[in-house]
Amino acid sequence: xxxxxxxxxxxxxxxxxxxxxxxxxxxxxxxxxxxxxxxxxxxxxxxxxxxxxxxxxxxxxxxxxxxxxxxxxxxxxxxxxxxxxxxxxxxxxxxxxxxxxxxxxxxxxxxxxxxxxxxx
Numbered sequence: 001x002x003x004x005x006x007x008x009x010x011x012x013x014x015x016x017x018x019x020x021x022x023x024x025x026x027x028x029x030x031x032x033x034x035x036x037x038x039x040x041x042x043x044x045x046x047x048x049x050x051x052x053x054x055x056x057x058x059x060x061x062x063x064x065x066x067x068x069x070x071x072x073x074x075x076x077x078x079x080x081x082x083x084x085x086x087x088x089x090x091x092x093x094x095x096x097x098x099x100x101x102x103x104x105x106x107x108x109x110x111x112x113x114x115x116x117x118x119x120x
Contacts (some may be wrong), residue, residue: 024048029053034047034048037060039060039061039063040062043060043061
């Protein structure tokens with residue numbers, strides 16, 4: 001009988017496990033330069049590892065444009081309302097006429113967003 005594997009990710013092979021740690025201290029300016037090159041604090045270990053081993057540095061995650069963040073924040077009320085409507089639909093059901101009305105409203109909203117470049 002096979003032994004049961006513990007839940008969680010599949011363990012790495014022994015030759016791929018990261019078992020050694022090096023602690024390094026940086027000046028504030030060095031730290032900020034590394035953080036800037038890595039793209040984010042969470043990407044710093046991979047960036048430093050790749051740089052130290054002279055391999056291709058880890059890809060820097062793309063920055064989200066400020067206009068996208070503003071649009072996301074502005075649409076949060078709409079997102080919350082949509083989630084509440086979906087919960088209600090799952091709980092109570094919905095008629096075909098109501099579905100068609102909602103489809104027309106969404107199509108109108110989409111058209112307005114596309115023609116105004118996102119400013120409704």
